[in-house]
Amino acid sequence: MREFEELTTINHIEDFIGSHQLSFLYISRPNCSVCHGLLPQVRQLMEEYPEIALGHINAEAVEQVAGRFSIFTVPVLLLFVEGKEYIREVRIVHMDLFKEKLNKIYKNVIG
Template structure:
């Protein structure tokens, strides 16, 4: 599997541009003081290696306070997948990796398979 790089995004403008410029855009939203966020990130990072056509980004909500209002983020971590700028998948707080993987597989094969 290829190395997967998560782009750090630190303002709303960059986040909007990231979503607009990538057919498949994935956001991992966390906070510094969130132990669940720190524990889950390596698992998500590993899983995303299986999806080379998904652009990935990490946002620290502590640095981008307006992320809460823009994406209705009330808890962390939040995992968001956008397809053509539209939110297709959202997982928050307690993420069951096997279910998340299944949902991601379905969307990915549908979108990438259609190309």
Template structure:
């Protein structure tokens, strides 16, 4: 499985986004069954994209994340390239469509 970094402060989130050129933030809550089902699928997908660094934020422990990124539900997947948000998926994520979009961004960004 793809490694990820647990982020617990907004400063850590900002540092994470600026220290890697391609990042994926997975935002979840502790009691969210959809989050727990989706997280390993995203980790498995990222095995094919080694340049994408994954960060995880538990919104129960960092409530300010909702305001920082205008999040109204979980799970949320945010993909950043060069520190700018390029993709956003929330709640029910179609993994095949997400993989297709990620592949396009990944290919375009690295070539």
């Protein structure tokens, strides 16, 4: 199972997004039951997309993330292509629809 890189500062997050063609951020809080329930499903899904760099952000530890990405609740799933946000899913994520969106972008970018 692929692991998510822990991103602990805004600069680390910006570098992560900028240094990968495809980057995915999972933003959560430690006391969020929805976050903890969704993460294993996202981890399993991301096995199908080996070219996507995976990053995790604890929104309590990196408080600036809320302002940087206009986040008002967690979990938040963000996919970036060459530094530009292409997918944003918040709170209740329908995995089938999320996978469809990922497939379209991944096929267009990776081929």
